[in-house]
Amino acid sequence: MHFFNVPTAVLQLFVLLILASPTTACTKQEKCYLLRFLAGLSRDGGLATSWRDSSTDCCEWLGITCNGDGAVTEVSLASRGLEGRISRSLADLTSLLHVNLSYNSFSGGLPPELMSSRSIIVLDVSFCQLNGPLPELPSLVTTDWPLQVLNISSNQFSSEFPSATWKMMKNLIALNASNNSFTGQIPSSLCLGSPSLALLDLCYNQLSGDIPTALGDCSKLKVLKVGHNNLSGTLPVEIFCATSLEYLSFPNNALQGELDGAHIVKLSNLLTLDLGGNSFSGNFPESIDQLRRLEELHLGSNKMSGELPSTLSNCTHLKTTLISRSTTSVEIWAISTSPPFKV
Ligand SMILES: *[C@@H]1O[C@H](CO)[C@@H](O)[C@H](O)[C@H]1NC(C)=O
Numbered sequence: 114m115h116f117f118n119v120p121t122a123v124l125q126l127f128v129l130l131i132l133a134s135p136t137t138a139c140t141k142q143e144k145c146y147l148l149r150f151l152a153g154l155s156r157d158g159g160l161a162t163s164w165r166d167s168s169t170d171c172c173e174w175l176g177i178t179c180n181g182d183g184a185v186t187e188v189s190l191a192s193r194g195l196e197g198r199i200s201r202s203l204a205d206l207t208s209l210l211h212v213n214l215s216y217n218s219f220s221g222g223l224p225p226e227l228m229s230s231r232s233i234i235v236l237d238v239s240f241c242q243l244n245g246p247l248p249e250l251p252s253l254v255t256t257d258w259p260l261q262v263l264n265i266s267s268n269q270f271s272s273e274f275p276s277a278t279w280k281m282m283k284n285l286i287a288l289n290a291s292n293n294s295f296t297g298q299i300p301s302s303l304c305l306g307s308p309s310l311a312l313l314d315l316c317y318n319q320l321s322g323d324i325p326t327a328l329g330d331c332s333k334l335k336v337l338k339v340g341h342n343n344l345s346g347t348l349p350v351e352i353f354c355a356t357s358l359e360y361l362s363f364p365n366n367a368l369q370g371e372l373d374g375a376h377i378v379k380l381s382n383l384l385t386l387d388l389g390g391n392s393f394s395g396n397f398p399e400s401i402d403q404l405r406r407l408e409e410l411h412l413g414s415n416k417m418s419g420e421l422p423s424t425l426s427n428c429t430h431l432k433t434t435l436i437s438r439s440t441t442s443v444e445i446w447a448i449s450t451s452p453p454f455k456v
Pocket residue numbers: 191213214215235236237262
């Protein structure tokens with residue numbers, strides 16, 4: 114504090130001035146885009162009043178965050194009782210990074226401009242009662258979209274699940290489209306377009322067809338959940354190349370074939386394996402005991418036979434095991450909270 118012998122009081126004043134100096138207020142243009150979003154709502158849960166009463170600077174509005182240049186970077190309006198349409202004017206906010214509109218009751222669809230924004234990296238519109246198709250986006254632009262997290266789960270989206278759209282999303286890390294009414298197939302080129310994909314949840318839809326072999330290219334994929342759909346065919350051997358998988362879950366589909374123990378052990382990071390409620394046949398793969406991190410195993414309600422592998426007691430982390438034998442019509446459930454489990 115004695116540099117240049119500046120008196121402490123002057124220094125303190127200087128520090129105070131820096132702290133108090135106003136950051137740039139939002140631009141007229143940015144404010145206009147936010148007001149256009151507001152105008153698209155039929156019920157705003159008091160948002161208009163709150164914004165009007167708080168400040169003329171939109172950077173100080175509820176749910177809005179700006180950067181030092183007065184440009185909006187975040188719109189965070191989850192659970193605000195909003196109804197009406199999501200205006201595409203949000204996509205005009207050129208510095209917008211995070212959008213969270215989850216748990217509101219919108220109607221209509223998701224403006225495609227938000228998904229193909231040149232700035233947005235996190236878009237969460239889960240539990241928003243959005244409907245209609247998710248349009249296939251044109252892959253005309255040459256630059257990649259920055260979107261990393263897309264949560265469109267628990268809406269009422271229907272029609273064919275987009276396939277080409279993901280090719281432009283080189284940065285996508287998490288895609289949750291579960292609990293909608295999507296039809297069609299699991300996009301086959303998902304990880305070719307999005308090599309960083311770590312989470313893919315497509316549960317509770319009406320997807321059909323085979324599991325694409327190209328999912329084996331998903332080298333970063335940790336969570337793959339496509340249960341409660343209408344998938345058919347076998348588990349392709351390629352999928353065992355996705356060795357980062359910790360959570361592999363395809364329950365309640367129409368999958369069949371035998372589980373090859375030699376392949377399953379390649380997924381040495383698995384914590385959860387859920388293939389219950391399908392038509393898998395053959396013996397329980399003994400090699401499952403080599404999945405040392407396994408915590409949950411569900412193979413119930415299939416057409417598998419043979420003994421429960423005694424080797425399972427070597428999976429020291431195993432907390433839940435649901436295996437049924439349906440060669441007889443009796444289902445035997447093995448449930449354990451800690452090994453050794455009982456039948
Ligand atoms: C959005 O907000 C909800 C509610 O606060 C929260 O649970 C969710 O994690 C947020 N989404 C993201 C991507 O951060």
